[in-house]
Amino acid sequence: MRVEAKLLLFLGLFFGAMCAVYWTWSLENAGGVMMFSGMLLCFLPGSYYLWWSRRMKMRPEDDPTATTEGGAGVVGSFPGSSIFPFLMGMGAFLVVLALVFGIWFLIPGLALAVWALLGGTAEGRRGGKI
Amino acid sequence: MLLSGCTLPNFGVTKGVTKSSVNVYHLWQWFSLGAALIGLLVVLLLAYAFLRYRRKDDKAIPKQSQYHIPLEVLYTVVPIIIVIALFVGTLIVENPEVANPRTDVVVNINAFQWGWKFAYPGHSVVVIGQTTQSPTMVIPANTNVHVNLTSTDVVHGFYVKEFNFSRYALPGVTNQFTFNAVKTGTYAGQCTQLCGLYHSLMYFKVKVVDRATYDHWLSANRDVSAAAAAASATALQSNTYVPSKSTKSKAN
Amino acid sequence: MSHTTATPISEHDSHDEHHGPSGLLNWLTTTDHKIIGLSYTITAVVMLVIGGALAELIRAQLASSNGHLVSFAQYNELFTMHGSVMIYLFAGPFAFGALANIIVPIQIGAPDMAFPRLNALSYWLYLTGSITMLLGFFTTGGAANFGWVGYAPLTSSLNAPGAGADLWIGGLMLTGFSAIFTGVNLVATIFYLRAPGMTMFRMPIFTWNLLVTAILILLAFPVLTAGLIMLYADRHFGTHIFSVAGGGVPVLWQHIFWFWGHPEVYILALPFFGMATEIIAVFSKKPVFGYKGMIFATISIAALSLGVWAHHMFTTGVVLLPFFSIMSLLIAVPTGIKIFNWIGTMWRGEIWFSTAMLMSIGFLITFLIGGLTGIYLASPPLDFFTHDTYFVVAHFHSVVMALVLAGMGGLYYWGPKITGYLLNERLGKAQFWFLFIGTQVFTFPQYILGLQGMPRRMAVYPLHNEWVSLNALSSVGALLIGVSTLFFVVNIIVSWKKYPAGDNPWDAQTLEWFTTSPPPHHNFYRLPQIRSERPTWDHNHPEHKSIAHGTHEE
Numbered sequence: 001m002r003v004e005a006k007l008l009l010f011l012g013l014f015f016g017a018m019c020a021v022y023w024t025w026s027l028e029n030a031g032g033v034m035m036f037s038g039m040l041l042c043f044l045p046g047s048y049y050l051w052w053s054r055r056m057k058m059r060p061e062d063d064p065t066a067t068t069e070g071g072a073g074v075v076g077s078f079p080g081s082s083i084f085p086f087l088m089g090m091g092a093f094l095v096v097l098a099l100v101f102g103i104w105f106l107i108p109g110l111a112l113a114v115w116a117l118l119g120g121t122a123e124g125r126r127g128g129k130i
Numbered sequence: 131m132l133l134s135g136c137t138l139p140n141f142g143v144t145k146g147v148t149k150s151s152v153n154v155y156h157l158w159q160w161f162s163l164g165a166a167l168i169g170l171l172v173v174l175l176l177a178y179a180f181l182r183y184r185r186k187d188d189k190a191i192p193k194q195s196q197y198h199i200p201l202e203v204l205y206t207v208v209p210i211i212i213v214i215a216l217f218v219g220t221l222i223v224e225n226p227e228v229a230n231p232r233t234d235v236v237v238n239i240n241a242f243q244w245g246w247k248f249a250y251p252g253h254s255v256v257v258i259g260q261t262t263q264s265p266t267m268v269i270p271a272n273t274n275v276h277v278n279l280t281s282t283d284v285v286h287g288f289y290v291k292e293f294n295f296s297r298y299a300l301p302g303v304t305n306q307f308t309f310n311a312v313k314t315g316t317y318a319g320q321c322t323q324l325c326g327l328y329h330s331l332m333y334f335k336v337k338v339v340d341r342a343t344y345d346h347w348l349s350a351n352r353d354v355s356a357a358a359a360a361a362s363a364t365a366l367q368s369n370t371y372v373p374s375k376s377t378k379s380k381a382n
Numbered sequence: 383m384s385h386t387t388a389t390p391i392s393e394h395d396s397h398d399e400h401h402g403p404s405g406l407l408n409w410l411t412t413t414d415h416k417i418i419g420l421s422y423t424i425t426a427v428v429m430l431v432i433g434g435a436l437a438e439l440i441r442a443q444l445a446s447s448n449g450h451l452v453s454f455a456q457y458n459e460l461f462t463m464h465g466s467v468m469i470y471l472f473a474g475p476f477a478f479g480a481l482a483n484i485i486v487p488i489q490i491g492a493p494d495m496a497f498p499r500l501n502a503l504s505y506w507l508y509l510t511g512s513i514t515m516l517l518g519f520f521t522t523g524g525a526a527n528f529g530w531v532g533y534a535p536l537t538s539s540l541n542a543p544g545a546g547a548d549l550w551i552g553g554l555m556l557t558g559f560s561a562i563f564t565g566v567n568l569v570a571t572i573f574y575l576r577a578p579g580m581t582m583f584r585m586p587i588f589t590w591n592l593l594v595t596a597i598l599i600l601l602a603f604p605v606l607t608a609g610l611i612m613l614y615a616d617r618h619f620g621t622h623i624f625s626v627a628g629g630g631v632p633v634l635w636q637h638i639f640w641f642w643g644h645p646e647v648y649i650l651a652l653p654f655f656g657m658a659t660e661i662i663a664v665f666s667k668k669p670v671f672g673y674k675g676m677i678f679a680t681i682s683i684a685a686l687s688l689g690v691w692a693h694h695m696f697t698t699g700v701v702l703l704p705f706f707s708i709m710s711l712l713i714a715v716p717t718g719i720k721i722f723n724w725i726g727t728m729w730r731g732e733i734w735f736s737t738a739m740l741m742s743i744g745f746l747i748t749f750l751i752g753g754l755t756g757i758y759l760a761s762p763p764l765d766f767f768t769h770d771t772y773f774v775v776a777h778f779h780s781v782v783m784a785l786v787l788a789g790m791g792g793l794y795y796w797g798p799k800i801t802g803y804l805l806n807e808r809l810g811k812a813q814f815w816f817l818f819i820g821t822q823v824f825t826f827p828q829y830i831l832g833l834q835g836m837p838r839r840m841a842v843y844p845l846h847n848e849w850v851s852l853n854a855l856s857s858v859g860a861l862l863i864g865v866s867t868l869f870f871v872v873n874i875i876v877s878w879k880k881y882p883a884g885d886n887p888w889d890a891q892t893l894e895w896f897t898t899s900p901p902p903h904h905n906f907y908r909l910p911q912i913r914s915e916r917p918t919w920d921h922n923h924p925e926h927k928s929i930a931h932g933t934h935e936e
Contacts, residue, residue: 003582004573007681011597014685018709022689026702030637031692038601038688049573060578068909071578078494078904081403081411085499089506092559096514096552099614100545120499142833143767154763161764165754168718172750175725176743183666185732191926192731196669205722206675206715213711220707220761227763228703284536285632287697287770291835294767298698300633301535302626305699318844322770322837324529326541327454330840 001053001062008046015039082123088116138163143294147313147338150227151294157223164212227295230308233274237267241279241286241299241321244328247356253348257363258356261331266363268337270344271314279305287322290336296322311338337366413498416901418505419483420800423793425509426476429467430786431867432516436464438864441857447845457841458527459546463519465530466550470557471512473782474646477653478599479508479564481792482592484800486568488894489589491577491912493904496570500563507560515553518546526550529839531643532613534624534635539617548617551610558607565599568592577893579912583677586892586915587670590677591656594684598645598652601688606642609635633698640691648687651781652680654788655720658742661795662724664890665739666731669916669928672723679716679723686713696765703762710760717753721746736888737810741791744818745784751822752780755829770839773832776825783821783863790817790870795890798883802899806881809873816866824859827852891919 016039023032060071094109141162145155183192240247245260248267259265269275279288281299289296297305321332339347347366351359403411412418440460443449452460487495495501518525523544528536532550535541572593576585585593613635615621622628624635663670670676686709692701693710724746733739755777758764768774790813798804831852836843843849886895895918897906910921914928 001573007582008597011681011685015688018685018689022702022705025705028637028702030634031641034605034638034641035688041601042597045569061576061580062582064579064581064584064913066578067911068578075493076496076575079413079499081408082413082499082502083411085413085502086410086506088503089510092507092556093510093514096510096556099552099618100514100548124499142830150763154767157761157763158758161758161761165757169750169754172721172725173747176728176747179725179728179731180733180735180743183728183731183733185667185734187732190732191667191923194669194926194928195671195730196928197672197675198726201726202672202675202719202723206719209715209718210712213708213714216757216761217704217708217711220763221704223763224703224707224761227766284541285533287837289767289770289835289837291767294763296697296766296769300698300700302632303700307699318835320835320837324458324533324536324839326536327458329458330454330842 001049001056001059005046005049005053008042009050012039012042012046015042079124082120084116084120084123087112088120091116141166144292146294147292147311147315147317148295149310149312150223151292153223153227154294157219160219161216164216168212228307230276230306231274233276233308235270235273236276236278237269239267239277239279239288239299241281241288241325241332243283243326244321244332246332246334250348254353255348255351255359256356257360259334259360261328262333263360264333264335264364265360266316266335266337266366267319268339268344268347268363268366269311270341271311271338273341274308274310276306276308279307284325285323286325286332288319289322290317290319292317293336298323311336314338314340335364337363339366411502413494413502414903415483415487415495415498415501416800418501419480419485421505422475422480422483422508425505425512426472426480429472429475429512433464433467433472434864434867436460436467437860440464441860443841444843444853445850445857447850447853448842452841454841455524455527458529458839459519459525461839462527462529462550463516463525466515466526468782469530469646469650470554471508471515473650473785474561475508475557476789477650477785478561478568478592478595479504481657481789481796482568482595482653483564485796485894486589486592487571487575488799488897488901488905489586489892490572490575490580491893491906491909492571492575493906495567496575497563497567501567504560504563504567507556507563511553511556511558511560513553514549514556518549521545521549531639532635533639534613534616534632535626537613537617537635538625548614551614551617554610555607558603558610561599562603562607565596565603568596569600572596577909577912580893580917583674584912584915584917586656587659587673587676587680588653588656588892591652591659591680594680595649595652598649598684598687602642602645602649605638606646609638609642612638633695633700636695636698637692640694641688643694644691645684645687647781648683651785652683654745654785654792655680657792657795658724658745658788659720659727660890660892661738661742661791662727662746664795664888665734665736665742666728667734667889668727668731669891669919670723671726671729672719673915675719676723679719682716683713686716693760693765696762697769707760707762711757714753714757714760721750721753736794737805737807737814738791738795738888740811740814741787741794741817744814744821745788745791748780748784748787748818748821751825752777752784755780768832770837771832772828772836772838775838776828776832779828780821780825783817783825787814787817787821790814795888796894798887799894799899799901802883803877803879804881804883804887805873806877809869809876813866813869813873816862816869820859820862820864820866822859823862824856827856827859831856886918886922889922891916893917896921 015035019035060066091109091113094105098105098109138159143155143158145152236251238249246265248257257265279299281301286299287296288299297307317336319334319336351362443451523546525546528542612623616623622630624630624632659670690710692706695701794805794810883899885898896910910917914920916928920927
């Protein structure tokens, strides 16, 4: 996990340095704020990965001498077919159309979106379909 | 001027008619020379590779070289040096171009949908025109002309090709720049920033005349209507003002 | 929900035939990254054709200096939607949603993306966002007409009334979230689902580039979304963020937009760089030259890309010119490193000029031209007189056409892996020549037109004789590009299920070529031992192994 951490931390540091130079030189606030936020966005996962990388056992994908047997076991859970992404997509679509054509679009839009959110969460918890 | 690459081809740009435009032109030539050399190098390397290393045998497997640190360092460091040189050249041209030395010739330019207004503060002269009326801004040659540029509605672009220059007209902001035209003549200008329906037709002209003609035109158009001043600017015939016998020079 | 194990064939659950629904319901409920990626590819190619049709209309209008094909109002819609469709609806989704979705998990030995349902949602948001934006054409006021960059105050409710503008904003919100979710998925997948032995510095360059692209997406897209919300609020909720009358600052829109907009062009470019890298290596029968240098260059591009946005704003007069100038000039350096590494990959190789390779070479040369002309634009004095002229139009079309060439290369290269069938090489080469030559015939006259003073976004132009012939020549180039697309479509039809590909028709090197074409459900029956960035090559050519990175075998 160390390379992942270093990648993000390097980017964060670079953005921080760039922000410091830019903001003090230009006194322009929009760019300064945006670059600063970019730095934070990199530090957040970067520091998390760094913290973890020091505490975790080497994963098979970090081990240059790993074998496929070493990676045996459950890799992860991969939900099979699910209608909820489509429903959520349609809900989002209708919500956006509400922004354009009238607030009454929010009724089907939010209904679909909430149904998809709840249904998808439940599906995730109970295991869903293969 | 240290940048005079007089023997270089023009690479598509002209010297223009202002003091800055000449420097910009030379900078363009140097950038182009660099681009041409690098482009040529890459194309020659590619052409050589295609001819020399094209597959002759389906089964052959070449030496699997994966890196060459000294070479990679070379083509990291050399481009950095080139880039720094280009940046220094940029600053040398840019700093005088964006400077605003004190001058007594000031024009307030107001861009609007879809025309231009040129006002000469202190002289009560205003020229205005829309789209194909193509209003004319009259300025004296060999003088620093200070422009205050703004817009009353959306963003417009003040662009004169012969000046090798453009600048946005922003609502709520006054952009200031100075130029010094060294060649008399009439030069076409156009709005370059999309501003709505008739953006394609937002023409204007810049007429550079000698100082005496400019002064005369200015005093002749004091307090006249903006349209009349515009017509007068367009009609400005000669580049040299010949005073008529019965006219005294007006104090101004 | 299926739990995938990494042990080979004795486990049967995840590699069986797909048990779920079939037909339309299958498509609506799929979470398989390969099918989602294929949906992205088809939708993106449709968007390419729509954007191309709009382009042909533009070129038809400009073939004469006072064209009457369309009105001024319609022309503004044409170039706005051409740019918007091409950038937001074709190039982006094709770059990080299409081939990335299909190839990245297989390249790192993963069974799917980390969040398959989120992946599916990304596609539906993309599809509905595209429809939303295009709906503008069917409203009374017409589609958005303020340029694909939508500068304030031209986008205010006063200057752009009508639903077309709001549909443009809404469409971008949907596609924006689509991109953000894809970014999340890519980072999580690459960080957490690599196969045993696939360390970070053994990942293929395509995957590395997609990782950096994904990080850029996460850094940049939220900024655009925020700006769009502000714009919508100005238009409908009475705020005055971008209007002078209320104390706002119009140029703030430009800062926000371009802070997204410049990383966006690298988000578009990096995946295609990755495709070209893989193809050039395979068809030179060599490893990628300077593998670590390539990665360093990609990361440098990403890092610098967040600090150059105002080079699009040099003519505003309100930005810090030297800062943005030096940062923009510096970005040329890692790009140059990549070009030399591509040459180094071909050097002393055995170059096979397949369609995919020709497309990648065409990409390299065209990107060289576009990249070199970009260097001029990094110098404010040179930008002042080329900004908003056809010089810039030519520059970015050189660059994006280069990406299209690389993308076509990617389709010819990976198409067989995804579908199991090769495309016809002769038709492919014909397509290449029309596309490559058409691109140069299209762009070169525009460089000249820009330097001669022709501004962009003009429905009509002053009658200089040269301008008419240059415009006409550029239109011919556009036509040639259109013809190349026809070759592509014909090739797909003619080659349909005709030439079975086998697992590895190109003797390619990376992990995806180890599995079948197409890959099975959850991608691999078994995995090879991974000791370098070329596991399939090492397996097939043990006597020509790569130097193993990260072990002490060097």
